[in-house]
Amino acid sequence: MLLQIYKGTGTLKKVIVVLIIILSFMYFRNTFVVIRNNKIFNANVNLITQDEVFLNDIIPFEWDTVYTFGPYTSRETIEEVIGIKSNAIKEALSEGMQQLIFVKEDEIICSITGYYYRLGYMFDFKSYENDYGTLNSTDNPLFKTEKNEGLIKLIYVGN
Numbered sequence: 001m002l003l004q005i006y007k008g009t010g011t012l013k014k015v016i017v018v019l020i021i022i023l024s025f026m027y028f029r030n031t032f033v034v035i036r037n038n039k040i041f042n043a044n045v046n047l048i049t050q051d052e053v054f055l056n057d058i059i060p061f062e063w064d065t066v067y068t069f070g071p072y073t074s075r076e077t078i079e080e081v082i083g084i085k086s087n088a089i090k091e092a093l094s095e096g097m098q099q100l101i102f103v104k105e106d107e108i109i110c111s112i113t114g115y116y117y118r119l120g121y122m123f124d125f126k127s128y129e130n131d132y133g134t135l136n137s138t139d140n141p142l143f144k145t146e147k148n149e150g151l152i153k154l155i156y157v158g159n
Contacts, residue, residue: 034088037061037102037110046120048145048152055141061109063102063137068123070097070131081132083109098122121152 036146044058055066067082071092079085090113092099098119102110116122123143125133135141135156143154 032089033041033107033109034111038112041102041112042119045152048121048154049134050145052142052144052157053154056137056145057133059101059102059110059137061104063104063109065137066104066135067103068128068133069099069100069101070126070128071097073099073131078132082108086111116151120150121154124153124155126156 017029040060041058044060048058051086065082067078069078069081069092071094073091075089075091076090078091078101082101084103084106086108088108088111089101090099090111092113094115096115096117098112098114098121100110100112100123101108112119125135127133139159142157144157146153146155
């Protein structure tokens, strides 16, 4: 019956187009946030000059937890651990890759996956349980920095 009401007026087509636009925006909104935060995070890390740095001092966005996963961890495992399915999740396919996934509430807000030498930095969380590690923003994690041949190594010291 509803279709009969809208059939002759073209209103149904307009409603469908508006719904598609709204759903597309909702789907891609997070992607744009992740891309923006990735760029800002990469730039801030590569500008570090201090011998020690608190993670919260170099992150200009709000976050709750950062996850890092060992190489070869499947996308499905990552999604299970963080409890979020997202196109922002990429697998680290090599020993020389860094992976950091920042989560705020139930959204990925920054997702870094790349080779150390291309990123210009690497984070060392010291040890993982079950092939992944986590840190919380409320702990304001402290990292010692070492610079060697254009690579900044950030080594987790504590809170």
